[in-house]
Amino acid sequence: MSSRETDGAADVMPVAGIRLGAAAAGIKYRDRDDLVVIEIAPGGACAAVFTRNAFCAAPVTVARRHLQTAAPRYLLINSGNANAGTGRQGIADAEASCRALADATGCGAGEVVPFSTGVIGENLPTDRIEAALPTALAALSSDGWQAAAKAIMTTDTVPKLSCRQIQLDDGRSATVTGMAKGSGMIRPDMATMLAFVTTDLAVESTLLQGCLEQAVAPSFNSITVDGDTSTNDACVLVASGAADAPAIESGRAPAYPALCGAVSEVCMDLARAIVDDGEGATKRVEVVVGAAASEQEARQVAYTIAHSPLVKTALFASDPNWGRILAAVGRSGIVDLAIDAVELWLDDVCIVRGGGRAPGYREEAGARVMAQPAFTVRVILGRGDAEARILTCDLSYDYVRINAEYRT
Amino acid sequence: MSSRETDGAADVMPVAGIRLGAAAAGIKYRDRDDLVVIEIAPGGACAAVFTRNAFCAAPVTVARRHLQTAAPRYLLINSGNANAGTGRQGIADAEASCRALADATGCGAGEVVPFSTGVIGENLPTDRIEAALPTALAALSSDGWQAAAKAIMTTDTVPKLSCRQIQLDDGRSATVTGMAKGSGMIRPDMATMLAFVTTDLAVESTLLQGCLEQAVAPSFNSITVDGDTSTNDACVLVASGAADAPAIESGRAPAYPALCGAVSEVCMDLARAIVDDGEGATKRVEVVVGAAASEQEARQVAYTIAHSPLVKTALFASDPNWGRILAAVGRSGIVDLAIDAVELWLDDVCIVRGGGRAPGYREEAGARVMAQPAFTVRVILGRGDAEARILTCDLSYDYVRINAEYRT
Numbered sequence: 001m002s003s004r005e006t007d008g009a010a011d012v013m014p015v016a017g018i019r020l021g022a023a024a025a026g027i028k029y030r031d032r033d034d035l036v037v038i039e040i041a042p043g044g045a046c047a048a049v050f051t052r053n054a055f056c057a058a059p060v061t062v063a064r065r066h067l068q069t070a071a072p073r074y075l076l077i078n079s080g081n082a083n084a085g086t087g088r089q090g091i092a093d094a095e096a097s098c099r100a101l102a103d104a105t106g107c108g109a110g111e112v113v114p115f116s117t118g119v120i121g122e123n124l125p126t127d128r129i130e131a132a133l134p135t136a137l138a139a140l141s142s143d144g145w146q147a148a149a150k151a152i153m154t155t156d157t158v159p160k161l162s163c164r165q166i167q168l169d170d171g172r173s174a175t176v177t178g179m180a181k182g183s184g185m186i187r188p189d190m191a192t193m194l195a196f197v198t199t200d201l202a203v204e205s206t207l208l209q210g211c212l213e214q215a216v217a218p219s220f221n222s223i224t225v226d227g228d229t230s231t232n233d234a235c236v237l238v239a240s241g242a243a244d245a246p247a248i249e250s251g252r253a254p255a256y257p258a259l260c261g262a263v264s265e266v267c268m269d270l271a272r273a274i275v276d277d278g279e280g281a282t283k284r285v286e287v288v289v290g291a292a293a294s295e296q297e298a299r300q301v302a303y304t305i306a307h308s309p310l311v312k313t314a315l316f317a318s319d320p321n322w323g324r325i326l327a328a329v330g331r332s333g334i335v336d337l338a339i340d341a342v343e344l345w346l347d348d349v350c351i352v353r354g355g356g357r358a359p360g361y362r363e364e365a366g367a368r369v370m371a372q373p374a375f376t377v378r379v380i381l382g383r384g385d386a387e388a389r390i391l392t393c394d395l396s397y398d399y400v401r402i403n404a405e406y407r408t
Numbered sequence: 409m410s411s412r413e414t415d416g417a418a419d420v421m422p423v424a425g426i427r428l429g430a431a432a433a434g435i436k437y438r439d440r441d442d443l444v445v446i447e448i449a450p451g452g453a454c455a456a457v458f459t460r461n462a463f464c465a466a467p468v469t470v471a472r473r474h475l476q477t478a479a480p481r482y483l484l485i486n487s488g489n490a491n492a493g494t495g496r497q498g499i500a501d502a503e504a505s506c507r508a509l510a511d512a513t514g515c516g517a518g519e520v521v522p523f524s525t526g527v528i529g530e531n532l533p534t535d536r537i538e539a540a541l542p543t544a545l546a547a548l549s550s551d552g553w554q555a556a557a558k559a560i561m562t563t564d565t566v567p568k569l570s571c572r573q574i575q576l577d578d579g580r581s582a583t584v585t586g587m588a589k590g591s592g593m594i595r596p597d598m599a600t601m602l603a604f605v606t607t608d609l610a611v612e613s614t615l616l617q618g619c620l621e622q623a624v625a626p627s628f629n630s631i632t633v634d635g636d637t638s639t640n641d642a643c644v645l646v647a648s649g650a651a652d653a654p655a656i657e658s659g660r661a662p663a664y665p666a667l668c669g670a671v672s673e674v675c676m677d678l679a680r681a682i683v684d685d686g687e688g689a690t691k692r693v694e695v696v697v698g699a700a701a702s703e704q705e706a707r708q709v710a711y712t713i714a715h716s717p718l719v720k721t722a723l724f725a726s727d728p729n730w731g732r733i734l735a736a737v738g739r740s741g742i743v744d745l746a747i748d749a750v751e752l753w754l755d756d757v758c759i760v761r762g763g764g765r766a767p768g769y770r771e772e773a774g775a776r777v778m779a780q781p782a783f784t785v786r787v788i789l790g791r792g793d794a795e796a797r798i799l800t801c802d803l804s805y806d807y808v809r810i811n812a813e814y815r816t
Binding site: 052053054055056082084085086087088089090119120121184185187226227228229230231307308309310313314316317319321322323324326327328329330331334335337339340352354355356357395396397399400401403404405 | 460461462463464490492493494495496497498527528529592593595634635636637638639715716717718721722724725727729730731732734735736737738739742743745747748760762763764765803804805807808809811812813
């Protein structure tokens with residue numbers, strides 16, 4: 001898949017004002033990095049969106065609080081332990097690890113924003129994190145993206161990185177570079193598992209938040225692996241302001257749409273990389289629902305298809321079992337659906353029209369589309385002109401293996 | 409599991425006024441019966457509930473229509489082909505097979521009610537059904553339950569039968585006997601895949617429908633295998649009136665609560681048997697959500713848990729991975745959930761209290777509960793006194809195998 005080929009590649013561009021360092025704290029894994037420190041130059045701004053899961057993790061609670069009170073100087077990220085379902089101890093542990101990094105660097109604890117990903121329900125080993133901080137700080141480098149992207153992986157099989165360069169009107173340029181992790185428990189709601197996108201531009205904070213939110217909606221918030229919204233989802237956009245370029249202080253600044261475009265593309269790359277790396281995934285499938293009465297309705301139908309275990313196993317089998325897709329559309333909750341108006345397409349092959357098999361459709365044509373590593377399932381509802389697009393993957397033996405063996 | 413031991417056993421009681429005959433029509437399977445005729449004595453009454461899937465199958469449409477116009481004399485059931493997603497041809501085929509049975513028996517086509525289950529999207533081979541009808545009619549017998557329960561199976565691995573005897577006040581007795589099929593595409597909404605329950609009592613039709621609906625709510629409408637509501641769900645309750653007992657013409661008749669109790673028990677037996685025989689299932693799990701603000705809220709949380717692929721694979725692995733259950737509760741859509749009030753229990757082992765691991769909980773205790781073939785996951789929301797119970801099963805390698813190989 002194309003994004004797999006570009007993401008995870010060695011050469012993302014560094015971002016002025018951003019340095020990253022990784023270290024092995026031994027939180028859960030052996031012989032690999034699991035701790036990342038991201039340093040933001042003084043004067044940088046940070047926008048963030050977090051999971052809507054009511055059982056949000058302790059670091060999400062602490063991160064929200066710290067972001068409200070101070071501009072962050074450091075992001076502190078660990079894999080192997082989600083520090084979720086850990087009650088008051090979890091909050092205390094997240095605060096303690098922020099304090100340890102603040103003490104080591106001379107900033108305030110409120111200027112450190114914590115992120116965790118991994119097993120739910122176990123206390124964070126703050127002593128091991130604290131012990132590994134000097135190594136991570138010594139490693140800080142603007143070229144630390146690859147090591148950082150690897151250190152935040154859990155069941156991920158590849159690091160996920162993306163980069164865009166922005167050409168400014170005056171001939172100068174700026175950069176957007178981001179990384180993400182995520183493979184299972186992926187059905188982000190307001191953000192994804194963990195994604196960190198940075199730019200060297202200076203951007204006013206409301207504009208920065210707007211830039212992030214419009215980028216997240218069609219990317220991270222439109223993917224699903226298994227329908228399970230994580231407790232730890234977070235997506236952060238950092239503007240270091242270190243570029244040799246004027247600050248963006250108005251939405252009418254020419255650089256703002258260019259930045260928004262670049263951030264959207266980076267988020268889309270990273271979201272696609274998460275689906276490609278979905279637990280056990282062998283295929284990436286875009287579910288498009290068109291001619292819907294509203295976007296909400298279109299998304300509801302698209303998610304019902306994308307979450308159906310029967311549809312997902314048929315995708316795995318490259319079996320154009322369109323009855324399962326129709327059954328999912330039919331149970332998706334549209335009360336007055338006229339089934340005669342519904343069409344179903346696999347890429348450019350029309351399979352269903354008028355409530356039944358399309359005239360002239362032959363199963364070989366559907367099977368040929370489904371044998372590809374990436375294709376589109378398109379449902380036309382015939383009710384209006386709203387549309388939604390959801391990226392998902394198939395359900396394979398390996399999904400069961402990975403999740404039956406995860407903790408053992 | 410206990411229901412498996414009793415269901416599918418040889419000795420359900422026949423029901424006066426009801427005869428069943430099976431035959432091999434060669435619709436999809438070789439060397440097995442796939443066609444069933446159920447004959448109802450003249451004067452019998454019939455109540456039914458059907459799928460709410462908008463893409464309901466042709467036989468569902470025809471069955472609804474026929475039940476509105478006449479008291480049925482025959483139910484005509486085939487496996488191997490769902491006659492769903494077949495457009496106008498499907499309706500014509502369902503009507504034609506009713507007509508063929510009517511011609512062979514001398515009743516009206518509207519007195520035949522059709523049911524189909526099997527592959528979606530292929531036309532019904534009415535010629536083969538018609539050719540097999542004489543064999544099925546010749547086999548009609550009040551002892552035909554076993555053969556009929558086997559003939560309606562698709563991916564089922566065991567026939568599903570249940571029976572209760574009702575002792576009436578005057579020393580006489582009546583019988584409730586039922587059969588069902590279902591294993592995948594199971595998340596009934598108003599009915600299950602296919603279930604046929606009969607009694608020899610005479611029951612006024614509104615009371616009969618009421619009896620069925622109260623029995624279906626906590627049984628078939630509270631189970632889920634994969635969240636995929638079928639296109640062909642139907643549950644039928646037939647009262648032949650052939651028992652030597654007074655007709656039930658009022659809800660105050662003493663026999664009515666006894667009948668309702670027996671029908672509820674038979675439906676619960678059959679629903680449990682469907683979950684036990686869920687595609688690839690190795691465990692039966694009751695998800696109980698208590699102390700909810702409303703029953704609707706409790707069901708929403710229970711279904712979110714029961715449909716989570718991460719929870720279902722943890723059930724398969726006997727892994728008390730309670731973080732996945734909390735994450736499912738947290739994403740189930742309760743906006744103002746106070747997570748400190750939430751408790752999680754596996755049978756009588758308290759695992760979570762106050763938003764984190766319960767004091768004294770040890771993983772071995774949770775693992776011991778989950779190693780059982782059947783157990784309860786109980787979530788206490790701390791918001792009110794409503795409760796919901798959903799029966800479900802785990803997600804195993806075999807679910808993927810069965811559904812990746814189903815058509816090939």
